[in-house]
Amino acid sequence: MLLIRRFEERTAEMYALGKIGGFCHLYIGEEAVAVGAVDALQPDDYVFSAYRDHGHCLARGSDPKRVMAELFGRATGLCKGKGGSMHLVDAARRFLGGYAIVGGHLPLAAGVAFAVKYRGGGQVVLCFFGEGAVPSGACHETLNLAALWGLPVLFLCENNRYGMGTPVERAVALYSDVAQNAAAYGIEAGRVDGMDVVAVRDAVGKAVEQVRTRQRPYFLEAVTYRFLGHSMADPAHGHYRTKAEVDEAKKRDPLLLLRTRMLSERLATEDDFKRIEQEVAQVVREAVEFADASPVPPVTALEDGVYI
Numbered sequence: 001m002l003l004i005r006r007f008e009e010r011t012a013e014m015y016a017l018g019k020i021g022g023f024c025h026l027y028i029g030e031e032a033v034a035v036g037a038v039d040a041l042q043p044d045d046y047v048f049s050a051y052r053d054h055g056h057c058l059a060r061g062s063d064p065k066r067v068m069a070e071l072f073g074r075a076t077g078l079c080k081g082k083g084g085s086m087h088l089v090d091a092a093r094r095f096l097g098g099y100a101i102v103g104g105h106l107p108l109a110a111g112v113a114f115a116v117k118y119r120g121g122g123q124v125v126l127c128f129f130g131e132g133a134v135p136s137g138a139c140h141e142t143l144n145l146a147a148l149w150g151l152p153v154l155f156l157c158e159n160n161r162y163g164m165g166t167p168v169e170r171a172v173a174l175y176s177d178v179a180q181n182a183a184a185y186g187i188e189a190g191r192v193d194g195m196d197v198v199a200v201r202d203a204v205g206k207a208v209e210q211v212r213t214r215q216r217p218y219f220l221e222a223v224t225y226r227f228l229g230h231s232m233a234d235p236a237h238g239h240y241r242t243k244a245e246v247d248e249a250k251k252r253d254p255l256l257l258l259r260t261r262m263l264s265e266r267l268a269t270e271d272d273f274k275r276i277e278q279e280v281a282q283v284v285r286e287a288v289e290f291a292d293a294s295p296v297p298p299v300t301a302l303e304d305g306v307y308i
């Protein structure tokens with residue numbers, strides 16, 4: 001979680017310096033969801049994310065140097081510099097992206113789950129998406145087919161309360177219990193405190209186990225909060241929420257909650273945290289240096305990987 005936090009703080013700096021271009025959405029405040037959830041997976045399970053994907057990719061174990069190089073648009077990046085912030089892919093870790101069309105990756109996740117089932121594999125597909133994707137047709141069509149065909153996919157809705165500047169209660173009819181949107185399809189659903197990494201790991205662990213053994217989808221809502229603006233182009237709270245609301249949410253910063261818990265349960269000392277902070281600083285420093293020293297993709301590679 002600390003790596004994701006510090007990595008993204010540097011990402012913001014690099015964006016401001018013009019080293020990173022295009023759209024860029026930070027995950028700061030939501031780290032416990034990706035870290036807790038991915039920790040409950042096996043290495044051969046599959047992961048899908050939307051455009052706020054740096055945290056999921058790093059949690060899956062991708063090399064921070066290659067993630068930062070991708071954000072810089074360099075040839076050494078995870079996608080050879082052609083994907084950028086919203087389209088990270090690391091096939092070796094079965095991290096299949098990184099998608100910018102809201103709700104558009106849910107059918108893809110179901111497709112991979114179908115392939116797993118068709119081949120008789122035991123893998124699970126973990127699909128992260130925001131609550132803003134829930135009202136989309138793609139989401140409901142996917143839930144229907146996933147239930148109908150008994151696909152091994154865990155739909156993990158990261159409810160950070162806002163889709164850009166629109167609060168969930170203005171966008172989703174069943175907003176007070178978002179997971180109930182899956183009830184119409186007979187999909188079992190649950191909810192977890194997305195600021196508590198241990199609670200997320202426990203809830204996802206149980207859900208994944210159930211998906212794997214019963215070969216049925218599951219819908220989990222993780223209640224979380226985005227501390228910064230929707231993207232690098234937006235101020236932290238804009239006109240749609242107050243600074244007081246953001247400050248209140250920061251009292252439940254997932255890093256702070258875990259730190260307090262670990263200290264009180266004597267699972268770690270202040271010195272341990274200092275050491276981890278130094279290690280993470282080093283990793284992030286090296287990631288930026290690597291990205292900055294890497295070449296841009298050659299013009300001759302322009303059409304490589306393009307399907308026509």
Ligand SMILES: Cc1ncc(C[n+]2csc(CCOP(=O)(O)OP(=O)(O)O)c2C)c(N)n1
Nearest residue numbers: 052100101102130131132133160162163164
């Ligand atoms: C199909 C589609 N419609 C609209 C947009 C513009 N858009 C980009 S992000 C976003 C909000 C999505 O919110 P949510 O899914 O809750 O994710 P969050 O940003 O909260 O992580 C919208 C409407 C888009 N990318 N795709």
